[in-house]
Amino acid sequence: MKVFISGNIAESGVKLLEENNIAVTWWKENRQITVKELIGACQDVDAFISVGPNKINADFLNACKHLKVIALHAVGFDNVDIKEAKSLNIPVGNTPGVLSGATADTAFLLMLAVSRKAFYLHKKIINGQWQNYEPTPELGIELNGKTLGIFGMGKIGMEMAKKCIGAYGMQVVYHNRNKNEEAENEIDAKYVSFDELLKQSDVLSVHTTLTPETKDKFNIEVFKKMKPESIFINTARGGIHNEQDLIFALQQKIIWGAGLDVTNPEPMNKDNSLLNMESVAVLPHIGSATQKTRSAMANLVAKNIIAGLKGEKLPHQIW
Ligand code: GLV
Ligand code: GLV
DSSP states (O other): OEEEESSOOOHHHHHHHHHTTOEEEEOOSSSOOOHHHHHHHTTTOSEEEEOSSOOBOHHHHHHTTTOSEEEESSSOOTTBOHHHHHHTTOOEEOOOSTTHHHHHHHHHHHHHHHHTTHHHHHHHHHTTOOOSOOOSTTOOOOOTTOEEEEESOSHHHHHHHHHHHHHHOOEEEEEOSSOOHHHHHHHOOEEOOHHHHHHHOSEEEEOOOOOTTTTTOBOHHHHTTSOTTOEEEEOSOGGGBOHHHHHHHHHTTSSSEEEESSOSSSSOOTTOGGGGOTTEEEOSSOTTOSHHHHHHHHHHHHHHHHHHHTTOOOTTBOO
C-alpha cells in the first residue's frame, strides 16, 4: 500500500505508517502543490494525507476515485467537498482535540501582543528606532477584568477562555448556533446573541469553522457594532473576516486592534497595510505548530490512514 503526503508531518506518524507496511511518498517543494500536481501525485497511491490548504474539490475527487482514504493533517475541513467524497465513498478523517491547547495559546499570544503593540515595537527596535525611554506615544491596554467574547465556543474556544480567566479574571460571553452546556457549567460562560457579543466584548476571539454562514461574517457593519477599544482575534480561518473592512475599521479607529493567525488570502502579501499598524499582530497560520501537537496530529493522521486502508471506520472520521 502507498500513501502520498502533500507536505511535512512529524516523524512519529511516518514511522507508524511504515511499521504498517505503507510506503510513503512526499511533496518536497517549498510551495503549495496545485490541484493538477496533486491529481498527478495521487494516481498511483492508495491513500492521501493532506497537509495545508489543498483544494480537495469535486475535480480532484473524481480524478482520484481510486483512493481508499483521505486523512487531513488539520481539524478544519472547509477545503474539502465532503458531499462529493461521500457520494464517491471515500472516507475523510481529521485531527480534532489534540490541537486545541496549542491553537488557544496562539490566540492568547496574539491578544497579549496586540494589547501591548509588541510586534510593532519589536519592528521599531530592528529599524534602529529605540532612541530613549519614551513611554508616552505607544501605550497599550490592560486585560485585567475585561470581557472576552468567543465566537464559536468549542474545544479551542474553551481553552482560550480558561487561559483568559486564569490569567486576567476575564468574564466570558459567547455566541454559537447551539448553547454549550459544558462551557456554561465549567467556566461560567454566558450565552449571548451575536449583537450582544459585539457590544460586550473587549476582546473578541473567533474559534468557529468557515462555512457559507460564517464567510465574511466580520465585515464593516459588524466592526461598527464593536467597542472602539476592542481587540479582534482570528485563529480560525481568514475567510471569516473581510480583510479590507478590517483594515478600514482599524484605520478609522472603529476598533482598537487585531491579531491574526489566519489571513485572506494566505500567505499574506508583505505589503499588506495591516503589517504596519501599531496595534496589529500577524502570524503565518501557526496555530497548531508545536512539537508536541504536530507529533500528536501525525499519529492521528497515520491511524486514520491505517484504518482506512483496512476498510475499517476511521478513528476520527468526518463522514
Ligand atoms: C489548521 O488550520 C487546522 O484546521 O488544523
Ligand atoms: C517602568 O519601567 C517603570 O518603572 O514604570
